[in-house]
Amino acid sequence: MKLWAAIGTLLALSYGMALANEEYSFDLSEIEEKPLHIGGYLEFRPVLFGLDKGSALHKLKLYDRDEGNILEEYNFTSLLDGSYKKGTTEFRAIVNTDLKNSYLGWSEETTLYEGYMSLRPSSAFNLDIGKKTLKWGKGYAWNPVAFLDRPKDPEDTELAREGFVVVSSDYIQSFDGPLKTFSFTPVLMPVYDHINEDFGKNNRLNFAGKTYFLLYDTDIDFIYLTGGSKTTRYGADFSMNITSNLEIHGELALINDYKRRFINSDGTVFNKEYDATSYLFGLRYLTKSETTYILEYFHDATGFAESEMTDYFSFIDKGYDTYLTSGDDSLLKEASNVAGGSYNGRNPMRDYLYLRASQKEPFNILYLTPSLTGIFNINDKSVSIGPELLYTGLKNLDLRLKTTFLFGDSYTEFAEKQNDYRIELRVRYYF
Amino acid sequence: MKKTLFSILVVLSIAPVIACGAQKDAAKIAVASNSKDAASSISNKAEKCLYYLIFNGTDELIEVVSNPYKDVQSEAGSQTADFLANKGVTVVVAETFSEKMIEAMRSNSTDYFQLQGVVHDAVKMVLSPGNQILVKLDRNLNPESYESYRKLINIEPNGRKREYVLFTVKKGGDKVAALFLSPASEKGRSSLRLDENMWLYIPNVGKPIRITSLQSVVGGVFNNSDILRLDYAAEYFVEKMEDPNDKEELSDRYILHLKAKTKTVAYDKLKMWVDKDKVLPTKIECLTEASMLIKTIYFKETKDFGDKIVRPSIIETDSPLYKGYKSVMIFAKLKKRTFKDEVFTLTFMPNLESLRQ
Numbered sequence: 001m002k003l004w005a006a007i008g009t010l011l012a013l014s015y016g017m018a019l020a021n022e023e024y025s026f027d028l029s030e031i032e033e034k035p036l037h038i039g040g041y042l043e044f045r046p047v048l049f050g051l052d053k054g055s056a057l058h059k060l061k062l063y064d065r066d067e068g069n070i071l072e073e074y075n076f077t078s079l080l081d082g083s084y085k086k087g088t089t090e091f092r093a094i095v096n097t098d099l100k101n102s103y104l105g106w107s108e109e110t111t112l113y114e115g116y117m118s119l120r121p122s123s124a125f126n127l128d129i130g131k132k133t134l135k136w137g138k139g140y141a142w143n144p145v146a147f148l149d150r151p152k153d154p155e156d157t158e159l160a161r162e163g164f165v166v167v168s169s170d171y172i173q174s175f176d177g178p179l180k181t182f183s184f185t186p187v188l189m190p191v192y193d194h195i196n197e198d199f200g201k202n203n204r205l206n207f208a209g210k211t212y213f214l215l216y217d218t219d220i221d222f223i224y225l226t227g228g229s230k231t232t233r234y235g236a237d238f239s240m241n242i243t244s245n246l247e248i249h250g251e252l253a254l255i256n257d258y259k260r261r262f263i264n265s266d267g268t269v270f271n272k273e274y275d276a277t278s279y280l281f282g283l284r285y286l287t288k289s290e291t292t293y294i295l296e297y298f299h300d301a302t303g304f305a306e307s308e309m310t311d312y313f314s315f316i317d318k319g320y321d322t323y324l325t326s327g328d329d330s331l332l333k334e335a336s337n338v339a340g341g342s343y344n345g346r347n348p349m350r351d352y353l354y355l356r357a358s359q360k361e362p363f364n365i366l367y368l369t370p371s372l373t374g375i376f377n378i379n380d381k382s383v384s385i386g387p388e389l390l391y392t393g394l395k396n397l398d399l400r401l402k403t404t405f406l407f408g409d410s411y412t413e414f415a416e417k418q419n420d421y422r423i424e425l426r427v428r429y430y431f
Numbered sequence: 432m433k434k435t436l437f438s439i440l441v442v443l444s445i446a447p448v449i450a451c452g453a454q455k456d457a458a459k460i461a462v463a464s465n466s467k468d469a470a471s472s473i474s475n476k477a478e479k480c481l482y483y484l485i486f487n488g489t490d491e492l493i494e495v496v497s498n499p500y501k502d503v504q505s506e507a508g509s510q511t512a513d514f515l516a517n518k519g520v521t522v523v524v525a526e527t528f529s530e531k532m533i534e535a536m537r538s539n540s541t542d543y544f545q546l547q548g549v550v551h552d553a554v555k556m557v558l559s560p561g562n563q564i565l566v567k568l569d570r571n572l573n574p575e576s577y578e579s580y581r582k583l584i585n586i587e588p589n590g591r592k593r594e595y596v597l598f599t600v601k602k603g604g605d606k607v608a609a610l611f612l613s614p615a616s617e618k619g620r621s622s623l624r625l626d627e628n629m630w631l632y633i634p635n636v637g638k639p640i641r642i643t644s645l646q647s648v649v650g651g652v653f654n655n656s657d658i659l660r661l662d663y664a665a666e667y668f669v670e671k672m673e674d675p676n677d678k679e680e681l682s683d684r685y686i687l688h689l690k691a692k693t694k695t696v697a698y699d700k701l702k703m704w705v706d707k708d709k710v711l712p713t714k715i716e717c718l719t720e721a722s723m724l725i726k727t728i729y730f731k732e733t734k735d736f737g738d739k740i741v742r743p744s745i746i747e748t749d750s751p752l753y754k755g756y757k758s759v760m761i762f763a764k765l766k767k768r769t770f771k772d773e774v775f776t777l778t779f780m781p782n783l784e785s786l787r788q
Contacts, residue, residue: 024745026582030596031612039615081634090785100563120785124773133639159632162719172779174772176529180625183778195669212778217628219641239641241628244695247641286643305558364753389443395593396616 035085043077049419056313056416059320063332067103074101086318090118113162124172133163136210136223137251138239141354142298144253144278145235147225154375181214183209191229200229229258231280245286253278258302265314276301277302296354306379312325312343313411349413351378367393382408382415400426458488460557463517463525467495469551477525478507478532486554508532516541523554542566561669561687567710571663572742576602581764588755589652598787604665606775609658612784621783624659625775627695632780639780653758656697666696683707726750736765
């Protein structure tokens, strides 16, 4: 037995040495399986905002301060991703810490993005218990069917997000024939004090599920959510390749009894309840010169109509005038809080077009990817345009320079943002 | 003396072709069809077809048999495979096969071709020595189901290197998945290929997204289809075979001219130099339909990985489109391993790491 072990060691060593003698080497210790893994990244992200002093959101947020024409912000982030595996069980935790220095001073926030236990008794079944992100949907910029996810930032779709506490499992079955894969993902989501309390109504146990089919060469999902924290909703999505360089995808979400709060220009609050149908269509196209285009149209039936946004901006103006004449900022504070701040969220209106064009390694400069992202508000015809340069040529270091310019007439979404433009450098080191 | 040596060389060089010819004579090819006519189309399901048309090695239709298992609900594939093996069939042709039928054919040592079109044309193609060589070359390069580790090195003109380590699993002719183990910026990324469908999964960021075969996940000269490569015979057929005995420096090589079976394959054509003795590729030129060179792949350092797997351990690639750049792939710990089909699904992609032993 010892002899065999010695021969095995000798063979392994001679293999390693043989490779080492070549021009290229492959150290087998690099592929050794370790039960404990700790990784993640450290990030430094300075941002410069070019303020638009006449805009509604500048009046709303900075009415009592004079910060000049430019605001600086310095962000430091660490994301720690750790896992421990024993047999068919794995524990995983992702912790994000943001340290920010802005005109408001220093602030720090540490959040457990994910923390769960995963049991995988077979490749066809797994059970996850804890906090995790589910990432449902096929869209790049928006996911109307991601009923259990926090919303994506369409201007930075690859940002890691915080999950919710769930019990979920995957059951997978493969077949021969037109239906190649079927999988079912049931999810239990409790909403109680200190557990997922920002999700919706408290003291409810919610049920959600996703069934996935790979039918012919098309990915299809059917999704539902019920249980009371949010109104019952149903979703479906698909994704397929038309040709080897053209992919199309879509999502459809039906939300029963959706309740929307909005105000008129006097500040009177209205409630409206209706069944909302949101949908998204998109494509991804790769040209021969390796330019990738992503185009998406999104109709968000839960969003505000153009007249409702105009009323909101008028109300801010009214509050600002009141503040200037009397020093009373109560209307401005009301405007900040109305509808849970949803007026000031990302893309609060109904119809949007998203276009991203990225060019891989132009002029044969390896690891450089310039791109341009445009988000067009179809309802009020305002636009956000973001040119960006990403360089990944240094080992474990990503450098990204990103700018965003906002255009539009007065009382339009992008024109009434706090800033006219922003310039951001992101230096991210992975370990 | 020279003449004797030359004669020996000629005899040695044509020996494999003679052997192929002998194999051809012994070949018995069964083609799945829904008609008894050799001019009809190949059936799209091997285990459900109405008839098998059986040809001998000289392209003659010698027998038409009804498929006795066409209406059987379970185990039809394995029973059909055994039925054909008992009739002495050495090669089966159909548009698709069930996994169970493939497994049964493998255990019976029956070769199979997934082809579309007319029955008689398929027989001619199967009998061409080039295709016989291609099938053998695929099996020599790797078992049908296996796991392996690979290191990818992108080398820039100034000598700077960028390295990636991947864990790869493959099953059958159309399923392959790869997981990045390093560098830290890529760790946990995985890509999956099911036939011509490809997806990329980036942990912490999003769900698996569909990608295209021509895109490159890591930059450099290798693209997705090079990293998630299927069997050559699954994607290409041999249009022409050269046996350049007249050129001394090429007398130990075949040159195969391969054409993509469908438009969705990454390269329209391949020109492949094959070592006659080992039946392994030594060089491949990847070409467009107009025969423009996209890249050249060099196979080097043949090694014994154990369990009768002897194959090149280093693959180098350069491209006139990336002048001065070179990419290298080093193989390690290549071994036979079987996986359940569920491993090769979108839902399983985030769990690929759990397969490492």
